[in-house]
Amino acid sequence: MKRFLQILLLVVFTLPFAAHAQKGQKSARKQRRDQIEQKGDNRAEIANNYKNGTKRHRTVQGKSTKKRFKQNAKKTKRLETGKSGTFFQRVFRKKHFR
Numbered sequence: 001m002k003r004f005l006q007i008l009l010l011v012v013f014t015l016p017f018a019a020h021a022q023k024g025q026k027s028a029r030k031q032r033r034d035q036i037e038q039k040g041d042n043r044a045e046i047a048n049n050y051k052n053g054t055k056r057h058r059t060v061q062g063k064s065t066k067k068r069f070k071q072n073a074k075k076t077k078r079l080e081t082g083k084s085g086t087f088f089q090r091v092f093r094k095k096h097f098r
Contacts, residue, residue: 026034058069084090 058066061069085093
């Protein structure tokens with residue numbers, strides 16, 4: 001009888017802890033949604049850090065390097081539009097006909 005009471009008390013005292021442990025769990029679907037939201041926040045943070053890093057890198061550079069950056073940006077923009085060279089370079093270019 002004493003052994004039975006010990007087992008009964010053990011069960012009675014451990015049931016609330018087991019039931020409490022079950023309440024805090026999220027479903028797999030909610031966990032996945034939370035992970036996706038957190039990943040999106042992380043991507044935004046990474047992009048923001050990259051942007052700030054490039055801005056800082058430009059401000060640290062010297063005058064000649066900034067000028068070179070600006071020239072390369074202009075050249076890149078021009079090449080993206082499909083034009084190769086300035087007006088006179090395009091008009092007076094040596095044409096290689098066969």
